[in-house]
Amino acid sequence: MEPKSKLEKFIVTFLLVFGGISVSLPFIWMILSSFKTEREVLQIPPTLFPQNPTFQNYLELFQNLNFDVYLVNTLIIVFFSMVGLLLNTMAGYGFGKFEFRGKEIWFMVVLVTMMLPGQITMIPTYLIINEMGLTNTMTGIVLPGLIVAFMIFLIRQFMVTVPDDLIEAARLDGAGEIYIFFKLIIPLAKPILSVQVILTFIASWNSFLWPLIIANDQRLYTLSVGLSLLQDQYATNYGLQMAGSAFMVVPILIIFMIFQKYLVEGFNVSGIK
Amino acid sequence: MTKWKYKLMPLFFIGPAVLLLMVFSFAPIFLSLGISFTDLTLIGLADWSKVNFVGFENFVKLFQDEVFLESIFNTFFYVIIGVPLAVSSSLVIALLLSMVGKWLSSTFRLIYYMPSVTNIVAIAVVWGFLYNQQYGLFNYILSLVNIQSVPWLEDPLVAKFSLIILAVWKSNGVSMLIFLAALQSIPRDYYEAADIDGANRWQKFFKITLPSMSFATFFVTVTTVIGWLQFFEEPFVMTDGGPLNGTNSMALYIYQRGFEYNDFGYAAAASFVLFIIVIIATIIQFRFRKKDQTL
Known part of the structure; x- marks a missing residue:
């Protein structure tokens, strides 16, 4: 549908701009507030730009609030999710x-787990982890989230389209199965895998519920768990809270901006009409 | 290649994933069902002989538990208000984006998608600040036009709406992309044929655009309903279910029962109730879809 008149085009653009501002407002406010002092952030009427921009909030996160530990833990989780x-x-x-x-039976297992709400496995999986003696360990945090049934499904859909002849030819040339997988299949699957790499990175960077359940010890907290703790402990220090949030959100936004082309195109490839 | 090797190869590829999936996703379904008929708590966890089979007692208790019933009510409230809002707003955004030039469209697509990739805890913390009754930006903006301060998170009813607004803002991105892909796949010929027949824009919209997107709408609605039935992080971070359980959702209730009270049997029973609601909601939608197609 194309707009007919100039006026219509103007209205559509105006609506988009207005919506865009509303959508980005929380981000802008977060970043601006994170550079304000504890006093200024509570000032009424509020200031738009920080009067005396300060990095104090960010320094505080790393010097006194263990965000360096949380960051390392989060990166460990990101690594294992890869x-x-x-x-x-x-x-x-x-x-x-x-x-x-x-084959059919195992694939059914994949399909069934794909449709399962997380809350239903939350408690039994915790009990299994507990029986294994893995509560409050990094292994316990990482292990249950390693396999994503939906991802297996998506990648399988792609693999089915790879011609058998190609693999047979490689076998006839004497290539081993593992060699074929890494040197032939993975390069072929690059378009779909690059989308999955970005989505996996985002999901694991943001992972919250599982670390929250398994980690009792601050030493094992991820950024998001640490941030929710910070919100409890420093309920009125909004500058600090905004700095913590910005530290979680801004890296993801940057990565998203860089790779958004693949993400958005991936949506068209995945064949949802 | 030797025969045994060929037989082992598939095992090598699917083995690790299937094993982990069995242990941490598939087995838990049955374990959860089993636990929901017991009185398992922290004590039982240390000494399994102290765990008793209690039959349907947990389920009976659940439906007498006012907090649980309230969380069911709230969850339905979220779904009934939130899903139509979320689906229609992402549809409107997609339509607007399809009406402007390529550059504008891809720029705004990026902006509208941003909230979807960001961390829900961070987002909830930021919105908690925006919603703050005294120091929040929203009430300040309202005060400029002489509207009294709104108790965004302090009133049980208003708080539900506040969480819905936040969740709609956060979830628009993915649905918008799906709608946009669907819009782009409608053949141009349809519109050209309609032009020749002298159809006006509204006719084109209701007779071509909307019907062509029925699968996308269906897909988005089903996934959105499932997502909203499991509403968790927003109330967890922002209100902890309060005030007066006004924002407590079923998923949050299960978490509280399971991990704050360590009432595992009871929480597992509650999670089954949620699971059954999710299944019923999905079946109903598939039924509607079937009816729709016979028209």
């Missing part, structure tokens, strides 16, 4: 390109 992505890719390839006994 390992998980590799396992998911392998499984997607296995389901897409191999014939073996019980």
Whole structure:
């Protein structure tokens, strides 16, 4: 649908700009407030730009509030989720390109877990982790989230489209299965994998519920768990809260801006009409 | 290649993922069902012999538990108000984006998508500040036009709406992209044919655009309903279910029961109630969809 008149075009653009400002307002306010002093942030009427911009809030996060530890933990989780992505890719390839006994049954398992709400497995999975003696460990935080059924499903859908002849030819040339997977399949799957890498990064950077349940010890907190703790403890220090939030949000926004092309295109590739 | 090796290869590829999935996602379904018929608490966890089978007692208790009933009510409130808002606003954004040039469209697409990638805790913290009754930006802006300060998070009813606004703001991005993809896949010929027949814009919109997007709308609605039924982080971070349980959702209630009171059996039973509601809601929507297609 194209707008007919100049006026219509103006109204549409105006609506978009107005909506865009409303959408970005919380981000802008967060960043501006994070540079204000504790006093200024509570000032009425509020100032738009910080009068004496200060990095104090950010320094405080790292000097006194263990955000350096939380950052390291979050990065560890991000790293392991990438390992998980590799396992998911392998499984997607296995389901897409191999014939073996019980394939349908195992794939049903994947489909069933895909549709499951997280709250239903939250308690039993915690009990399993507890029986394994993994509560309050990094392993316990990372392990249950490694495999994402939906990702296996998506990657399998792609793998099915890879021609068998290509793999057969490589086998005839004497290439081993693992060599084929890493040197032939992964490069072929690059478009879909690059989307998954970004989505996995975002999801693991943001992971909240599982670390919250498993980690009792501040030493194991992730940024998001640390931030929700900070909000409890420094309920009125909004400058500090905004700095903590900005520290979580801004890196993701930057990564998103850089890679958004792949993400948005990935949506068109995934075939949702 | 030797035969045994060929048989082992699939196992090598799917083995690790399937094993982890079985242990941490599939087995828990049955474990959860089992636990929901017991009185498992922290004590039982240390000594399994202290765990008793209690039959349907947890489920009976749940439906007499006022806090739980209130959380069901709130969850339905979120779904009934939030889903239409979320679906229609993302549809409107997609339509507006499809009406402007490429540059404007891709720039604003980026802006509208931003909230979807950001961390919900950080977002809730920021919005908690915006919603603050005394120092928040929203009440300040309202005071400029002489509107009295709104108790955004202090009143049980208003707080529900505040959380819905935040969640709609946060969730628009993904649905918008799906709608946009659907809009772009409508063949131009349809509109050209309609032009020749002298159809006006509204006719084109209701007879071509909307019907062509019925699958996208269906997909977005189903996933949005499932998502809103599991509403958790927003009330968890911003209100902790309060004031007076006014914003407590089922998912949050399950978390509180399970991990704050360590009442695992009871919480598992509650999670099953939620699961069944999710399934019923999904089945109903599929039924409607079928009816729709026969028209």
